[in-house]
Amino acid sequence: MTSQRRGVLIVFEGLDRSGKSTQAKRLADFLNSQNEGSAVLQAFPERSEPFGQVIDRYLRREIDLSERALHLAFSANRWEKEQMIRDKIEQGIDVICDRYCYSGVAYSLAKGLDENWVRQSDIGLPRPDVVLFFEVSPEVARQRGGFGEERLETETIQQKVAKKMEELRADNWKSVNADGSYDDVELAVRKIYSEIDRTAPLTSLEK
Numbered sequence: 688m689t690s691q692r693r694g695v696l697i698v699f700e701g702l703d704r705s706g707k708s709t710q711a712k713r714l715a716d717f718l719n720s721q722n723e724g725s726a727v728l729q730a731f732p733e734r735s736e737p738f739g740q741v742i743d744r745y746l747r748r749e750i751d752l753s754e755r756a757l758h759l760a761f762s763a764n765r766w767e768k769e770q771m772i773r774d775k776i777e778q779g780i781d782v783i784c785d786r787y788c789y790s791g792v793a794y795s796l797a798k799g800l801d802e803n804w805v806r807q808s809d810i811g812l813p814r815p816d817v818v819l820f821f822e823v824s825p826e827v828a829r830q831r832g833g834f835g836e837e838r839l840e841t842e843t844i845q846q847k848v849a850k851k852m853e854e855l856r857a858d859n860w861k862s863v864n865a866d867g868s869y870d871d872v873e874l875a876v877r878k879i880y881s882e883i884d885r886t887a888p889l890t891s892l893e894k
């Protein structure tokens with residue numbers, strides 16, 4: 688049996704228009720250009736999965752959900768992908784997530800849900816090796832254009848989420864100054880990627 692190095696779980700978090708989706712894709716493309724099949728990109732919500740379809744219909748204002756039901760749907764949507772994430776990492780493939788449980792927690796805290804309650808449903812999911820926290824100044828965010836049409840895409844919600852996200856920072860978080868050009872930010876992301884320690888086993892989210 689050949690022992691191969693495991694993949695890593697990298698999460699991109701930050702506000703809308705911080706460039707996190709663009710950069711998550713760029714990192715995945717870069718890694719695959721170096722070594723085809725070495726990375727997968729996973730966005731949350733993953734709208735193609737059963738719970739993701741419910742979330743998508745909520746965001747597009749087709750259906751209503753209570754705040755707690757919505758929170759659990761977002762969390763269930765991550766559980767829909769849990770085995771895939773663990774399998775890829777075991778196979779040595781990097782998993783790059785565009786949003787993860789930190790969006791789940793920050794958005795629900797911003798709506799006033801209880802912190803202990805909110806955290807429960809993600810306990811046991813794989814814990815990211817690194818969370819890239821995209822920080823964009825309000826001026827630059829404004830220059831990048833208007834808000835989208837979906838629910839949750841308002842300035843008031845964004846400000847509250849920003850505050851909550853700030854409070855979630857932990858030792859596996861790295862700040863990325865997202866005000867720079869796409870190329871500069873891409874290099875900053877690659878540098879953080881290259882410094883990830885993959886000798887320790889993947890862990891799970893705890894209480």
Ligand code: FDM
Pocket residue numbers: 731732746761762786787788790791792794795838839840
């Ligand atoms: N969102 C995303 C949440 O409220 N909770 C979550 O757990 C996740 C993953 O969904 F407003 C919100 C954040 C955003 C909306 O996300 C749709 P995208 O990245 O715009 O598709």
Ligand code: MG
Pocket residue numbers: 703835837840
């Ligand atoms: Mg959006």
